[in-house]
Structures are given as C-alpha cells and as structure tokens.
Amino acid sequence: MHAVVCVKQVPEQNSVKITADKQINSDGINPIINLFDEYAIEEALQWAEKNDGQVTVISLGSDDATDSLKKALAMGANEAVLINDPALEHVDSQSAAKVVAAAIKKLDNVNIVFCGKQSTDDETGQFGPALARFLGWPQLTYVFKVHELSETSIVVDRALEDTLETVEASLPVVVTAVKDLNEPRYPSLLKIRKVSKQPIPTWSLGDLGLGGSDVAGNVQVADRVPPPARPSGEMISGNVQTQVSSLVQKLVENQIL
Amino acid sequence: MSLYFNSDHEMFRQTIRRFVEREINPFVEQWEHERCFPGHALFKKLGELGALGVSYPEAYGGAGLDYWYNVVLAEEVGRADCGGVPMAILVHTDMATPALAEFGSDELRQRFLAPAIRGELIAAVAISEPDAGSDVASIRTRAVRDGDEYVINGSKMWITNGTQADFITLLARTSDEAGFKGMSLIIVPTNTPGFHVSKKLEKLGNHSSDTALLAFDDLRVPIANRIGEEGQGFGLQMQQFQKERLIGSVSAVAGMEKIVAMTINYCRERQTFGKALIENQYIHFRLAELLSEIEALRQLNYHCTRLLIAGHDITKEVSMAKLKAGRLVREVADSCLQFHGGMGYVEEYPLARYFRDSRLLSIGGGADEIMLGIIAKYAGMIGKRR
The missing domain is CATH 2.40.110.10 (Butyryl-CoA Dehydrogenase, subunit A, domain 2)
Incomplete structure (x- = not known):
C-alpha cells in the first residue's frame, strides 16, 4: 500500500498581520503542520505499519515548508516531496489541488491520499474534494474513524452535521481527516536527527508537465481584514441576589435555560 | 528565525511542547494533590523520545548533540502547569548526571547513565x-x-x-x-x-x-x-552546579513568560470601572517592565550557553543569571498575582501555585546569598583576586 499525505505548513497562531497587498504576513510566527494534516499523517502511518506499506508526504510551498515535511518524516513517513515554483506563490485551493494531483500521478502506484479536512489558515475546505476531482477518485470527507483499509477497499465513519455515516469505498480514494481521528505521535529526537540530512526532492511546475497558465486560478481575494474585536462581556452589578436573578433572566432571554 | 536554534531544535521543541500538553498538564492537579508524580512511567516515555540524554555521548544512548537541546528541553518543560515535575525532570537530566556523564568510568556510565538516558532509572x-x-x-x-x-x-x-x-x-x-x-x-x-x-x-x-x-x-x-x-568531588560538583544553575534559570524564563502572557490576557478581559484592566498605565507599564527584564535574563542565559559550549568557565555569569532568575520570578509571581486580584489567590487559577513554586529558585541550587558571594569573589571584592 502506498499512501500519500498532503501537508500544508501554516502559522501556529492566527494573530497574523495583513499586508498592504492583502496577503497574510506571518513573520515571527512559528510555522507548524496544519492541525488536521497531522491527523492525516498519523492515520496513514498507522495503516502503512499494519499493511507493510509506505507513506509519502507532499507539500506545496516555499523552501520553508521543508520543516513540516521533515517533521512528517521524523514521525515515520518514508519519503517527502516539495512542490515549489514561483508561479505558485499565491495559488488558490483549486489550482493547488490540480498541481498536487499531477504530483500524485507522477508518483504512480498511489492507493490512497490522506489530507486534513481544511487548513487552519485559509480554511476553504476545498482542497481534498478538488484533489479527488482532479484525480478522478472517490472522496471520503470528514472521516473520524477508519475501520478497515486494504489494498482494494476502505471502510470509514464520516462525521456529518446531524449524522454519523459508515461508508465503504474501493481504492484509490481521497480521505479528509477531522480532529481526533487519532492521537498524532511526536517524533523522537533519534528520528529528528535521522531525517535531518535526508534530502527532499523539489518539483517545479515544469517537472509536473504544468505551466503558469494552469495555475492562474479563478478565485481572487478581493479584500482581507481582521475580524472585529470580540465585544467585552457584560458585568452584572448589584448585590448577590440582584446579580443572580439578573443572570438567570438573561440566560432565559437568550434561551440558554 | 532564532540566532541559536535551527529547525531540528525547533522540531524537538514541538515534540517536548506536545509531550507537556499531553502527558504532564492534564495530570498536574492529581499529582499536586498526591504530592508525587509517577516518575518511572513518565521518565520511560521521555526516554523513548530521547529527551533525557540530548547532549550525552551516543555510546550510552545519548544523542551527542549541542547544549542548545538541553536549553530547549528546559524551556519547554518550564512551560508546564507546575514547577514540581519540570524540576524533577531537570534534576535528572542536568543536575544529577552531568558529572557522571563527563567524568564517570565507562562501566559506571553503562550501569547508571545509559539506563537513566533510557528513562529506566531515576537519578x-x-x-x-x-x-x-x-x-x-x-x-x-x-x-x-x-x-x-x-x-x-x-x-x-x-x-x-x-x-x-x-x-x-x-x-x-x-x-x-x-x-x-x-x-x-x-x-x-x-x-x-x-x-x-x-x-x-x-x-x-x-x-x-x-x-x-x-x-x-x-x-x-x-x-x-x-x-x-x-x-575531587567538590570540584566536580561545582562544575555540575553550573549546569544546574543555568538550566534552572532557563526554565524559569519560560515559566515567567507564560505567566506574564496569561496575565496580559486576563487584564485584557477583566473590566473594572468601565474599562479593561490593561488600559491602566500602571498595569501595562509594570508588565512591560517585567517583559524587558525577562528578555534581558533570557539573553544572559543564552550568553552563558554560548560560553559553556565554547568551553569557558561560566561560574560568574551563571551565578548572575541564577541570582537574577530567583529574584525575578518572585517579582513576576507577586505582580501577576496582584493583577489577578482574588482570582490570583484561589487554587482554581494557576497563579497561586506559581507563587508557591517559584519561591524555591532563590534557595535551591545555591541560595541568592551564595550567588552574591561568588559574584563578589569573581569581581575581586572579596577573597583572592582573580
């Protein structure tokens, strides 16, 4: 079994600044693996260990994204690929999926792709479904448990808004992971050292048979502003009796009680 | 990017940070109540991560890496929700074993250092x-x-x-x-x-x-x-003390930074007299002052680390760092508790515990007065001129 995990490097905190040209400036903020992608990595590793398979992690980003790929390697992934091209600097989710799909086709013999249900920076939630479309594979989104995974089929539980759904699909397939799908392992120092010098191949758009026009994108960010500050809470004054009755009244009014 | 830490250091930092969040913090209340933590179980897990011998020789299971990894370990365990467990870990890694690792015989290191690095023996x-x-x-x-x-x-x-x-x-x-x-x-x-x-x-x-x-x-x-x-024991212990004092100061900086950040958040949320506490100039000036002192101490710690790695005697500088750390944690604890008002005094909030735990630093590992004596000697005020 050959599993691919798509990994995005994101800022650890959301307190990013927005630049004059509406881009996100995360200077000084620690870059980490997207939260949901960590669950995807762990799930891929667990099933690869059971099935004697291999895991390749792919990231699309600048050279800095090698840090996240190295972490995934230190967690136990076998190979990593960075897709880096100047034309991809402000790529949208659809185009990113198109590029990663080309990389997966180039890898060949991939049975399954795991990715997070969304990234914690852009939060479009489009990448996984778009990737499945470009690959022409079925997609299993919002997966919170994988029951079975073999060379040919997979059985998972999906967490929908009002329903828990058990689904069986044939491989190849794209799976998107939700939080708490598993407990991601932390890499040991031994593994951190082992992968420290492991070279990570970098593929450009040209290596994937694509050009700048393939990633022009249909979505342009027209504006980007920080959300309004959260209003401060209301302080209830008076003696204890007044405070309690006022609090209860407000809870009833807001249909909390 | 830091001047001192590369991406491998940072990856190790993330590993330890996650470990603290998952394996220590959820159990702190219970362990504080029980007046002990399960040392063998916890150290075994840390040993599997390679966290107990980061700069010790590979021949005994260590990673043989630079001392900045010890600094990362101390900073990250120093962010735990209590002082007790970080202290226990750092006693094991940087206070009880440095002399054994550096000057112990091969047989002694095989018998005691190697299992200590694996987390099988507690030191x-x-x-x-x-x-x-x-x-x-x-x-x-x-x-x-x-x-x-x-x-x-x-x-x-x-x-x-x-x-x-x-x-x-x-x-x-x-x-x-x-x-x-x-x-x-x-x-x-x-x-x-x-x-x-x-x-x-x-x-x-x-x-x-x-x-x-x-x-x-x-x-x-x-x-x-x-x-x-x-x-030779006294001399060896004096060398061992320098790492103990450095790592105690490093760990203290991480704890202080966390407590001040928590206090800033609290003061932003807490409304009094129609405005957030943080808008009071006295409060934001005081917190800014503490942040400046914490940063100055951090840089002194890093300076000591650089000197240590370069093979210099750090006795004077690390005594200054330890002295400053012991006094600064008391200032941080006192000011941050004060700004939390009643919430700082109750056990539901971490300030009360921090106030208690931080008091030790001016006593353990050589009291403030011992540090002052060392600094005075090295400055030529007393004893033999150096």
Missing part, C-alpha cells in the same frame, strides 16, 4: 545536609574505605526525586581533610542495604515533586562507584 543528587545547605564545604556524610568498598554513613536533606530515585549522585567526605578538600562524588543505588528515606518532606510548593530526607547507615558501595578521582 537524584544529594549534596545538602541537615546542617550544611549552600555551605557545601561543611558536609559531614562520610564514605570510609573498607577493602574495595566505601562504607557510607550520614544523611542528606532536600533531595528532589528522593523517594523515587534509583540512584543518588552523592557528595561525601572520603578523607579527614577539612573544608573543600577530601570530598568525592559517589553513585549510590537506592536498593543498597543501609539506604533509608527517613522522611518525605512537606513543602510550601512544588507539591507534585517528591523531596526527601535520606539516611545512609553503614551503606556499602564499590569504590568503582566513585566519579573521578578520590578527593
């Missing part, structure tokens, strides 16, 4: 006695040669990990020479007949960490358990 260091604390030259515990063994009698006080340790790095008198001379560092397995935990001590803070009064009653260990040459 403690025993210097202070009921009548000799920071005044190390006054210790009375004796190790008398009898054939190829030392017979040890005496007692040791304030021993972190004292009830759980599998071996103790013990400073004892091995000759009648007075003062600093005639002491040796000896590894004492705690399953040796004659070893007693006389009392588990109740403390003001650091409740999750066990601290003990130990007794040695005709306890016999092979002479081969001695670290280095006979009579």
Whole structure:
C-alpha cells in the first residue's frame, strides 16, 4: 500500500498581520503542520505499519515548508516531496489541488491520499474534494474513524452535521481527516536527527508537465481584514441576589435555560 | 528565525511542547494533590523520545548533540502547569548526571547513565545536609574505605526525586581533610542495604515533586562507584552546579513568560470601572517592565550557553543569571498575582501555585546569598583576586 499525505505548513497562531497587498504576513510566527494534516499523517502511518506499506508526504510551498515535511518524516513517513515554483506563490485551493494531483500521478502506484479536512489558515475546505476531482477518485470527507483499509477497499465513519455515516469505498480514494481521528505521535529526537540530512526532492511546475497558465486560478481575494474585536462581556452589578436573578433572566432571554 | 536554534531544535521543541500538553498538564492537579508524580512511567516515555540524554555521548544512548537541546528541553518543560515535575525532570537530566556523564568510568556510565538516558532509572543528587545547605564545604556524610568498598554513613536533606530515585549522585567526605578538600562524588543505588528515606518532606510548593530526607547507615558501595578521582568531588560538583544553575534559570524564563502572557490576557478581559484592566498605565507599564527584564535574563542565559559550549568557565555569569532568575520570578509571581486580584489567590487559577513554586529558585541550587558571594569573589571584592 502506498499512501500519500498532503501537508500544508501554516502559522501556529492566527494573530497574523495583513499586508498592504492583502496577503497574510506571518513573520515571527512559528510555522507548524496544519492541525488536521497531522491527523492525516498519523492515520496513514498507522495503516502503512499494519499493511507493510509506505507513506509519502507532499507539500506545496516555499523552501520553508521543508520543516513540516521533515517533521512528517521524523514521525515515520518514508519519503517527502516539495512542490515549489514561483508561479505558485499565491495559488488558490483549486489550482493547488490540480498541481498536487499531477504530483500524485507522477508518483504512480498511489492507493490512497490522506489530507486534513481544511487548513487552519485559509480554511476553504476545498482542497481534498478538488484533489479527488482532479484525480478522478472517490472522496471520503470528514472521516473520524477508519475501520478497515486494504489494498482494494476502505471502510470509514464520516462525521456529518446531524449524522454519523459508515461508508465503504474501493481504492484509490481521497480521505479528509477531522480532529481526533487519532492521537498524532511526536517524533523522537533519534528520528529528528535521522531525517535531518535526508534530502527532499523539489518539483517545479515544469517537472509536473504544468505551466503558469494552469495555475492562474479563478478565485481572487478581493479584500482581507481582521475580524472585529470580540465585544467585552457584560458585568452584572448589584448585590448577590440582584446579580443572580439578573443572570438567570438573561440566560432565559437568550434561551440558554 | 532564532540566532541559536535551527529547525531540528525547533522540531524537538514541538515534540517536548506536545509531550507537556499531553502527558504532564492534564495530570498536574492529581499529582499536586498526591504530592508525587509517577516518575518511572513518565521518565520511560521521555526516554523513548530521547529527551533525557540530548547532549550525552551516543555510546550510552545519548544523542551527542549541542547544549542548545538541553536549553530547549528546559524551556519547554518550564512551560508546564507546575514547577514540581519540570524540576524533577531537570534534576535528572542536568543536575544529577552531568558529572557522571563527563567524568564517570565507562562501566559506571553503562550501569547508571545509559539506563537513566533510557528513562529506566531515576537519578537524584544529594549534596545538602541537615546542617550544611549552600555551605557545601561543611558536609559531614562520610564514605570510609573498607577493602574495595566505601562504607557510607550520614544523611542528606532536600533531595528532589528522593523517594523515587534509583540512584543518588552523592557528595561525601572520603578523607579527614577539612573544608573543600577530601570530598568525592559517589553513585549510590537506592536498593543498597543501609539506604533509608527517613522522611518525605512537606513543602510550601512544588507539591507534585517528591523531596526527601535520606539516611545512609553503614551503606556499602564499590569504590568503582566513585566519579573521578578520590578527593575531587567538590570540584566536580561545582562544575555540575553550573549546569544546574543555568538550566534552572532557563526554565524559569519560560515559566515567567507564560505567566506574564496569561496575565496580559486576563487584564485584557477583566473590566473594572468601565474599562479593561490593561488600559491602566500602571498595569501595562509594570508588565512591560517585567517583559524587558525577562528578555534581558533570557539573553544572559543564552550568553552563558554560548560560553559553556565554547568551553569557558561560566561560574560568574551563571551565578548572575541564577541570582537574577530567583529574584525575578518572585517579582513576576507577586505582580501577576496582584493583577489577578482574588482570582490570583484561589487554587482554581494557576497563579497561586506559581507563587508557591517559584519561591524555591532563590534557595535551591545555591541560595541568592551564595550567588552574591561568588559574584563578589569573581569581581575581586572579596577573597583572592582573580
């Protein structure tokens, strides 16, 4: 079994600044693996260990994204690929999926792709479904448990808004992971050292048979502003009796009680 | 990007940070209540991560890496929700084992250092006695040669990990020479007949960490358990103390930073007289002042680390760092507790625990007054001119 995990490097905190040209400036903020992608990595590793398979992690980003790929390697992934091209600097989710799909086709013999249900920076939630479309594979989104995974089929539980759904699909397939799908392992120092010098191949758009026009994108960010500050809470004054009755009244009014 | 930490350091940082969030913080309340933490279970997990021997030789299972990894470990465990467990871990890694790692015989390191790095054995260091604390030259515990063994009698006080340790790095008198001379560092397995935990001590803070009064009653260990040459113990311990003091100061900076950040958040949320507390100039000026002092101490710690890695004697600089850390944690604890008002005084909030735990730093590992004496000597004010 050959599993691919798509990994995005994101800022650890959301307190990013927005630049004059509406881009996100995360200077000084620690870059980490997207939260949901960590669950995807762990799930891929667990099933690869059971099935004697291999895991390749792919990231699309600048050279800095090698840090996240190295972490995934230190967690136990076998190979990593960075897709880096100047034309991809402000790529949208659809185009990113198109590029990663080309990389997966180039890898060949991939049975399954795991990715997070969304990234914690852009939060479009489009990448996984778009990737499945470009690959022409079925997609299993919002997966919170994988029951079975073999060379040919997979059985998972999906967490929908009002329903828990058990689904069986044939491989190849794209799976998107939700939080708490598993407990991601932390890499040991031994593994951190082992992968420290492991070279990570970098593929450009040209290596994937694509050009700048393939990633022009249909979505342009027209504006980007920080959300309004959260209003401060209301302080209830008076003696204890007044405070309690006022609090209860407000809870009833807001249909909390 | 930091001047001192590369991406591997940062990856190790993330590993330890996650470990603290998952394996320590959720259990702090329980361990504080129980007045102990499950040392063997926790150290085994840390050993599997490679966190207990980051700069120790690979021949004994260490990673053989630079001391910045020790700094990362201390910073990240220093962010835990209590002072006790970080202290227990750092005693094991940077206070009880450096002399063993550097000067122990190969056999001694195979027997004690290698399993300590794997997290199978817990280490403690025993210097202070009921009548000799920071005044190390006054210790009375004796190790008398009898054939190829030392017979040890005496007692040791304030021993972190004292009830759980599998071996103790013990400073004892091995000759009648007075003062600093005639002491040796000896590894004492705690399953040796004659070893007693006389009392588990109740403390003001650091409740999750066990601290003990130990007794040695005709306890016999092979002479081969001695670290280095006979009579060199004081000097070896003084070297070991420099790492202890550095790592204590490093860990304190991380804890202070976390507490000040928590206080800033609280003061942003807390409304009094129609505005957020943080808008009071006294409060934001005071917090800015504390942040500046914390940053200055961090840079002194990093300076000490650079000197240590370059092979310099850091006694003067690290004594300054330890002194400053001990005093600054008290200022941080006091100001941050004050800004939390009643919330700072109740156990539901971390400030009360921090206030208790932080008080130790001006006492343990050499009291403030000892640090002042060292600095005064190195500055040529007292004693021999240097």
